[in-house]
Amino acid sequence: MEIFHISAECYPMAKVGGLADVVGALPKYQTNAGHKVRVVVPCYSTKFRKENDFECVHWGSVKLGNFDFPFSVLKETTNKLGYELYLIEINELFDRPNVYGYEDDIERFLAFQIASLDWILMREDVPNIINCHDHHTGLIPFLVKYAYKYEKLRSIRTVITIHNGLYQGWFGFDKIHYLPEFDLIHVGFLEWNNSLNSLAVGIKCAHAVTTVSPSYLNEINIAANGLETLFNSVRNKSKGILNGIDFEVWDPSKDQMLAHNYSIDTFEIGKQKNKEKLCEEFELDPTKPLFSFIGRLFEEKGGDLLPQASALALSENFENINILILGSGNSVIEEQLVQLRNDYKGNYNVFIGYNEELAHLIYAGSDYILMPSRVEPCGLNQMYALRYGTVPIVRRTGGLRDTVIDFGDNGNGICHDQASVGDICYSINRAVRLYEDKLNFNKIIKIGMATDHSWERVCQEYIEIYNLIIEKNEV
Ligand SMILES: Nc1ncnc2c1ncn2[C@@H]1O[C@H](COP(=O)(O)OP(=O)(O)O[C@H]2O[C@H](CO)[C@@H](O)[C@H](O)[C@H]2O)[C@@H](O)[C@H]1O
Structure with a gap:
């Protein structure tokens, strides 16, 4: 089947967090499984954009109210990522250093969605599936179903995958005229709590809704930043699919970003060498256990608890x-x-900042990775940590609940229940004692390294959903 993934991020073209990792990897495994897979992201001015070759395959113009934005569709020429990557180039909106955080983000992602569909409309083949990701692409299921100009695309089945339900892309009805024309009888699909809520629109109109872990799907039926009742009402078309990780990018035996490569048979020496490099760089003591945190420093990640928990x-x-x-x-x-x-x-x-290479070295050289998240739809860090022989210390929530089991229950990590300084420190103290019991510690590392969280295993679950909605053929 022909599948389009439309997203604001895709590694290595543009990455802010885990969304990029998923959109950068899942399509590769779907291609390997025999499908025609294309990924569409905005053309930001990133290193990948500058260092790779692209050809223009289409151009047009997006109208947002009184504004006209000329756009081009650029295709990466080599397909070296394992799928076809397309960039929507709208210089006025995307030729900027950051992915998000601009006053006109609503206009930027609206134009991106419309340009993507305009291009798909002009192609010879109509794809079977469009898989949207998060609120930046939440209007696509509505537009495909109801915008007059996309009549030819009505057979496409749409899926929205929710990586983070906290962010919803709200805007006022004063901007409704930015959308391509549709029969106003359908305007109710756009509304949630008196505003136009892009994520809610996607959830209402997509043929299927997926979350990135089963536990997160259960949780958002109870707390979802105002969308709980909506999630309840679409339960029959929803499924939680646990993310996988890219076993080619994240492989401690081949990872070029490490000081020393290692496998499940050589992890003791291998990890120690990476730890020494890290400790030298950051003036730490390589004879003591190393606890690390990698991520966005926000409350949802428990970032506010880190200063006090570290000190204590x-x-x-x-x-x-x-x-x-x-x-x-x-x-x-x-x-x-x-x-x-x-x-x-x-x-x-x-280290305040974003550093992909350092992140790889930290996964390899640390003994423990801390994830005190308040909300964690899936979490990839714990899966990378497990693969790199680093024991995750997590708060039981979302995908962390689905992937990490406390070593007291013969599991692969350390778990606590509260997002509190006390619980984090209690877990760290347990980890210090575990570290001294080398036999047991190494046993837990091996359990983690042997776990198979590869996309190869998981990607079929997406295909099953696609097949289901194609067979159902509901309007
Ligand atoms: N400063 C930094 N330097 C280098 N690398 C950094 C970094 N900060 C973060 N990263 C990297 O960004 C990724 C973070 O992924 P996560 O899945 O843990 O969280 P995120 O909240 O971004 O993703 C959302 O989407 C994903 C994908 O579905 C869900 O797993 C998750 O729960 C959800 O919140 C990892 O690859 C990590 O190494």
């Missing part, structure tokens, strides 16, 4: 541990984390 854990353990943090986000949290350096020099450090 370091004090309680008489500085017999190392803590290393890589991330960026809330500036207050960033500042607090930077301040801590003065108090715990030699055992604590932080």
Whole structure:
């Protein structure tokens, strides 16, 4: 079948977080399974865009009210990512260094969605499936069904995959005239809580809704930033599919970003060498257990708990541990984390910013990865950690609940229930004791490294959903 993934992010073209990893990998495995898969993302001015060759396959113009935005569709010429990658080039809106965070984000992603559909409309073949990802592409299922100009695309079945239901892309009805014309009888699909809510539109109009883990699907039926009742009402077309990880990109035996490669048979020496490199770079002590955090520094990730939890854990353990943090986000949290350096020099450090290479080295060189998330739709860090022989310490929520089992229950990690400083420190103290029991510690590492979270295993679940909605052929 022919499948389009339309998304705001795709690794390695543009990555802010886990959305990019999923959209960068799932299509490759769907292609390997014999499908024709194309990925469409905006043309930001990223390193990948500058360093690779693209050809123009289409051009046109998007009208948003009184504004006209000329656009081109660029195709990556080599297909080296394992699928066809297309960029929607609208220089006025996307030739910027960041993916998100601009005042005109609503206009940017509206234009992106319309340009993508305009191009698909002009192609000879009509795809079977459009898989949208998060609110940036949430209007597509509505437009495909109801916009007059996309009449020819009505046979396409649409899926919306929810990676993060907190962000919903709301805007006022004063911008409704930006949308291509449709019969106003359908306007109710656009409304949620008196505004136009892109994610809600996608959930209402897509033929299927997927979340990135089964537990997250259960949770958003109870708490979903205002969309709970909507999720309840679409339960019969929803499914939680646990994310996979790209076993080719994330392979400690081949990863070029590591100081030393290793496998399940050589992890002890291999991990120690990576740890030494990290400790040298960040002035930490390689003889002590290393606890790390990688991620966006926001409350949903438990980022606000990190400064106090780090200070308390370091004090309680008489500085017999190392803590290393890589991330960026809330500036207050960033500042607090930077301040801590003065108090715990030699055992604590932080890198504020985004650094893909450093992230790989941290997964390899750490003993534990901390994930104190309040909300975690799936979480990829714990899966990367497991593959790299690093024991995850997680709060039981969302996908973390589905992938990490406490070692007390013969599992692969350490779990706690509350998003609190006390619970994080309790887990760190358990981890310190576990680290001293080398036999048991190594056994848990091996359980983690042997776990198969590859997309190869998971990608069929998406195909099953696609087949189901194609067979049903509902309007
Ligand atoms: N400062 C930094 N430097 C380098 N790398 C960094 C970094 N900060 C984050 N990363 C990387 O970004 C990715 C984060 O992925 P996650 O899935 O954990 O969270 P995210 O909230 O972005 O994704 C959302 O979508 C994904 C995909 O569905 C869900 O797993 C998740 O729960 C949901 O919140 C990982 O590859 C991580 O290594």
